[in-house]
Amino acid sequence: MQTHDDGRLRHLLTLEGLPRATLVALLDRAQAFVDGQGAADPRALAGSAVCTLFFEPSTRTRLSFQRAAQRLAADVLDFDASTSSTSKGETALDTLRNIEAMGVRGFIVRHHADGAAAALATAAQPGTAVVNAGDGRSAHPTQGLLDMLTLRQAKGADFARLKVAIVGDIRHSRVARSDLHALRTLGIGEIRACGPRALLPDDDTLAGCMVGDDFDAALDGVDAVMMLRLQRERMVEGLVPSLEVYHRDFGLTHARLLRAAPDAVVLHPGPMNRGVEIDDAVADGAQSLILRQVSNGVAVRMAVLEALLA
Numbered sequence: 001m002q003t004h005d006d007g008r009l010r011h012l013l014t015l016e017g018l019p020r021a022t023l024v025a026l027l028d029r030a031q032a033f034v035d036g037q038g039a040a041d042p043r044a045l046a047g048s049a050v051c052t053l054f055f056e057p058s059t060r061t062r063l064s065f066q067r068a069a070q071r072l073a074a075d076v077l078d079f080d081a082s083t084s085s086t087s088k089g090e091t092a093l094d095t096l097r098n099i100e101a102m103g104v105r106g107f108i109v110r111h112h113a114d115g116a117a118a119a120l121a122t123a124a125q126p127g128t129a130v131v132n133a134g135d136g137r138s139a140h141p142t143q144g145l146l147d148m149l150t151l152r153q154a155k156g157a158d159f160a161r162l163k164v165a166i167v168g169d170i171r172h173s174r175v176a177r178s179d180l181h182a183l184r185t186l187g188i189g190e191i192r193a194c195g196p197r198a199l200l201p202d203d204d205t206l207a208g209c210m211v212g213d214d215f216d217a218a219l220d221g222v223d224a225v226m227m228l229r230l231q232r233e234r235m236v237e238g239l240v241p242s243l244e245v246y247h248r249d250f251g252l253t254h255a256r257l258l259r260a261a262p263d264a265v266v267l268h269p270g271p272m273n274r275g276v277e278i279d280d281a282v283a284d285g286a287q288s289l290i291l292r293q294v295s296n297g298v299a300v301r302m303a304v305l306e307a308l309l310a
Contacts, residue, residue, distance in 0.1 A: 001121060009307045011121045011130045014139040015181040023185055027149050029303035034149075034296065044310045045074035050106035051099050053120075054133070055081045055092065058110055060270055060294055061133050061143070065108045068301035074309070077104060096120050100128055106309050107131070114138045129308035137172050143269055144178030146300040148186060150293050151224055154265045159183065163190040165218045165260075167250060168228030168277055169199040170206070175269045176228055177205060184208070194218035195228075195250060198239040215250050219259040227252055227268045230277050243276050254281045265289050 002018070004010050015023065050069040052062050062078075069076045077099065086095060096107060107130045109117045114136030121130035134140040155162055164183060170176045170193055183191060191209040193200065200211060212218060219225065230246055240246050252266065266278075266288045274280055283290060 001118070009129075009304075011117075011124075011132075012141050012304055012308065013118050013121060013130065013132045015141045015144045015178050015185065016139070018141075018181075018185065020185050023145070023148075023182065026145055026300070026303050026307065027152060029306065030145070030149050030296065030299040031153075033299040033302050043073040044306055045069065045072040048106065048309050049075040049077060049102070049104040050108065050305065050309070051077040051079055051104045052108045052133075053079045053092075053096065053099070054108075054110040055086070055116075056110045056112050056134070058133070060297060061110065061140075064294070064297040065131075065133065065142075065301050065305075067298050068305055069106075071298070071302055072305060072310075074106070074305070092116065092120060093123055096124065100125055105129065106305060108133045110134045112136060131304060131308065134174055137174050138177065139181075140174040140178045140269075142297070142301055142304055143175050144182040145304070146293055146296045147175075147179050147226065147267055147269070148182045149296045149300055150267060150289050151265070153292070153296075154289060155223060159186040159188045161189055162224065163192065163222045163261075164188060164224045164226060165192040165194060165222045166209075166226045166228070167194045167215065167218065167252070169231055170195050170228065171199045171201045172231055173228050176226075179226060180205065180209075192218045192222065196240060196246070213249075216256065216259060219256060222260045223264055225252060225257070225260060225264060225266050227266065227278050229269065229271060230273055243273075247276050251276060252278045252282050254279065254285065257282055257285075257287065263287075267293055269293070 002011050002013055052065055054062055066076050110133040117132035117135045132139055132141055166176055193206045193209040193211045194215050197213055268290050272278055
C-alpha cells in the first residue's frame with residue numbers, strides 16, 4: 001500500500017518493511033536540505049495543498065510538518081479536531097473526504113487509534129498521499145527517520161558498529177517501534193531495550209534486542225541513549241509506583257550517563273518530563289542532540305512531502 005508499482009512512495013505509514021534504499025534516500029535528501037543543497041526547486045509543491053489532520057495534541061510534529069510544507073511552497077490547512085465537526089460526530093473518514101473535495105492532495109494524520117492512518121490511506125482517492133504522524137502505539141515513521149538522521153550525523157552511516165539503548169515505556173511507544181524498525185533496516189550492531197517490566201512489550205516488538213530492567217547495565221558502553229517519555233497515565237494504571245521511583249530506577253542523570261561511551265549521544269522525542277526520565281543536566285548538556293532532532297524534523301518532513309507530492 002505504501003508504494004506504487006514502480007517503487008515510488010505513495011504513502012508513508014510505517015518504517016516496517018520499508019526498503020533500505022528508500023529509507024536511505026529519504027535520509028540523504030533530508031541531509032541535503034540540512035546542508036542547504038536541497039533548494040534547487042524551492043517551489044516544489046507550489047499549487048499543492050497539505051492538511052495537518054490531527055486528532056491528538058502535538059507541538060513538534062504538527063509545527064515542523066507545517067514548516068516543511070511552507071518551505072516547499074505548499075498551501076497548508078491546519079485542522080483542529082477540538083474546533084471541527086468531529087466534535088459533532090463526524091467521522092475521520094468523512095472529514096478526509098470533505099477536505100479531499102476541496103482539492104487537498106496531502107494529509108498528515110495523527111490519531112489515537114492504531115491503524116487509523118492506514119485506514120484513511122486505503123480510503124483515499126488516487127493521487128492523495130497520507131503520512132502517518134503517529135497512530136496509537138503503532139508507528140511514527142517521520143520521528144523514526146529524524147532520529148536516524150540525527151544519529152547518522154553524530155556517528156556516521158555505519159550503524160553496524162553501534163550500540164544503542166532504548167529506555168522507558170516501550171510497550172506504549174509508537175516512537176520506539178519506528179526507531180526499532182529503522183535501526184534494524186540500517187543494520188544496527190546492538191539494541192538494548194530497558195524499562196520497567198510492566199512497560200516492556202510482550203509481543204515480538206523486541207525480537208533480537210537485549211532486554212532488561214537494569215538501566216545501569218543497559219548503559220554500559222553504549223554509543224547512543226534514546227530516552228522515551230513516561231506517559232503519566234501509566235501511574236494511574238498501576239504500571240509505575242511513583243515518579244520518584246521511576247526516576248530513581250530509569251532516570252538519565254549525568255552520573256548515569258558516565259557509564260555510556262565517552263562520546264555517547266542522548267536523544268529524546270519530546271515532550272520531556274524533566275526530572276523524571278531525564279535530568280536538566282543531561283537534556284541541556286553537551287551530549288544532548290534533542291534540539292537537533294527538532295531541527296532535523298523539518299528537513300526530514302520536507303524530504304517525505306517532496307517524495308510523496310512533488
